[in-house]
Amino acid sequence: MNTPRSWMRAAAVALMLSLGAACGAGNGAEGEDAAATADYERGPHRGRMLRDGEFAIEMTIFEDGVPPEFHIYAYRNDQPVDPREVQLSVALTRLGGAVDQFQFAPEADYLKGAGVVTEPHSFDVAVRAVYDGATHEWAYDSYEGRTTIGAAQAEAAGIRVEAAGPATLEETIALSGRVELQPQGRAEITAWYPGRIVGMNRAIGERVRRGETLASVTSSESLQTYAIPSPIAGVVMARNANVGDVAGAAPIYVIADAAQVHAEFYVYPRDAERLRADQPVVVRSLSGEHSVRAEIEAILPTADMMTQTIVAHVDLPNADGAWRPGQAVEGAAVVSRYEAPLAVRTRALQRFRDFTVVFARVGETYEVRMLELGRQTPEWTEVLSGLAPGEVYVSDNAFLIRADIEKSGASHDH
Structure with a gap:
C-alpha cells in the first residue's frame, strides 16, 4: 500500500530522473x-x-x-x-x-x-x-518505449519488479458492516435470588476470569449470603450497582469477551443471491491497518423491512484484540475463482499510445510490453498475449517508467 510519504518520495525521484536525463545522466530512452x-x-x-x-x-x-x-x-x-x-x-x-x-x-x-x-x-x-x-x-x-534507469535510482524511487506467472483471480462483492460481540461473548450478571448486595469486587474495565466471584448477595428469603461467579472470562463493560443496593432482575455487571467477536455485514438483495455460508471473505478495518481472511459463518434468513438488507455473519479471530466491538469494517466476499495461467498485478497496468501495457525489465533497461488482457480483479489481471511467462515486469510505481519514457519523447513512427 502506498502511503502519502512514499508517493512524495516517488514523485521527488521522478523529478530527479527527469533532471538527470535532461543533463545526459544515463537515460537510454529513444524514439x-x-x-x-x-x-x-x-x-x-x-x-x-x-x-x-x-x-x-x-x-x-x-x-x-x-x-x-x-x-x-x-x-x-x-x-x-x-x-x-x-x-x-x-x-x-x-x-x-x-x-x-x-x-x-x-x-x-x-x-x-x-x-x-x-x-x-x-x-x-x-x-x-x-x-x-x-x-x-x-x-x-x-527503439520505442524503452529507458534505462540505474539500480540505485530505481530502488530509491520504490520501483519494484516481479516475474509474471499464474495467479488465482477472485471475483468479489464489496461489503460493509461492523464488529459485534458474539452471543457467547457477552454475559449479564444478575442476582440468583433477590437480596441486598454485600460485596462488589470489580470495576469497569477490569479483567475477570471465568468462575471468579464478582459480587456477594444476602438473600431476602433465606438471609444466607451467596457468591455470584462470572460465567465467562472477559472485561467488565458495565457496573450497575453498589454495595448496599438491593439486587433484583436488573444486571449487576455486564461482562464482554472481546476475543469472541464476529463481523455483521449488511448485504443488499442484488448481492445476497450470490453469497453462501463458508465463502471466503477478506475483512479489513477502515484504516487498512488490520485485515484477515475468514469465512461466512451464517446468513440470516430475514431481511430488514426498511433497507431490505440481510445480515451475513463472519467469525473473526481476535486473540490480539485488533477487532473492537462497534468498529466499522469493510469486506470482500469471494463469489468465484479462476486460475489464470499468466497474470500481472492490476496496479502494474499503464497506458501507452492506444495500448494497456506493463514495463518489462532486463538488467537496468525497461521496455514497454503491449498486452491482450482477459479477466481482471482489483489484485490480478489475466494476460492472454504480449508477455512471456517468467518475464520480469514492474509491479510497483510503474507510472515512473511511463513518465520517464514520455518525457524523453519516445514515439511510434515508421
Whole structure:
C-alpha cells in the first residue's frame, strides 16, 4: 500500500530522473520520431532510407488495416527498382536477445515481409540485400518505449519488479458492516435470588476470569449470603450497582469477551443471491491497518423491512484484540475463482499510445510490453498475449517508467 510519504518520495525521484536525463545522466530512452529528425533520411514513403553507393532501400512498417508488416522499397540512383530483382532479409534483435527473422517476396512495387512485426517496435535491426550481384548490409537501432534507469535510482524511487506467472483471480462483492460481540461473548450478571448486595469486587474495565466471584448477595428469603461467579472470562463493560443496593432482575455487571467477536455485514438483495455460508471473505478495518481472511459463518434468513438488507455473519479471530466491538469494517466476499495461467498485478497496468501495457525489465533497461488482457480483479489481471511467462515486469510505481519514457519523447513512427 502506498502511503502519502512514499508517493512524495516517488514523485521527488521522478523529478530527479527527469533532471538527470535532461543533463545526459544515463537515460537510454529513444524514439523513432526523435531519430527521424536527427539521425536518418526519410524516403518517399516516409520510411528510413538506407544507402550503399548507388543502391538504397526504404524501410517502412505498414499497419493500415492489417497487422504490422514490413513494406520495403528498393532504389538505384533514387529511381525505383523492380522488387523481383532484390533478395532481402531482415533480423530484429529484441531486448533480452530474442531474434525475429524476416524473408521477403515481391508484391506490387515493394518487398513484403513474411510475418507480423509484433509490438513493441523496439529492436536492433540488421538488413541484408542482394542486387545485381552485389551484397549490401546495414545495421541500426530503432527503439520505442524503452529507458534505462540505474539500480540505485530505481530502488530509491520504490520501483519494484516481479516475474509474471499464474495467479488465482477472485471475483468479489464489496461489503460493509461492523464488529459485534458474539452471543457467547457477552454475559449479564444478575442476582440468583433477590437480596441486598454485600460485596462488589470489580470495576469497569477490569479483567475477570471465568468462575471468579464478582459480587456477594444476602438473600431476602433465606438471609444466607451467596457468591455470584462470572460465567465467562472477559472485561467488565458495565457496573450497575453498589454495595448496599438491593439486587433484583436488573444486571449487576455486564461482562464482554472481546476475543469472541464476529463481523455483521449488511448485504443488499442484488448481492445476497450470490453469497453462501463458508465463502471466503477478506475483512479489513477502515484504516487498512488490520485485515484477515475468514469465512461466512451464517446468513440470516430475514431481511430488514426498511433497507431490505440481510445480515451475513463472519467469525473473526481476535486473540490480539485488533477487532473492537462497534468498529466499522469493510469486506470482500469471494463469489468465484479462476486460475489464470499468466497474470500481472492490476496496479502494474499503464497506458501507452492506444495500448494497456506493463514495463518489462532486463538488467537496468525497461521496455514497454503491449498486452491482450482477459479477466481482471482489483489484485490480478489475466494476460492472454504480449508477455512471456517468467518475464520480469514492474509491479510497483510503474507510472515512473511511463513518465520517464514520455518525457524523453519516445514515439511510434515508421
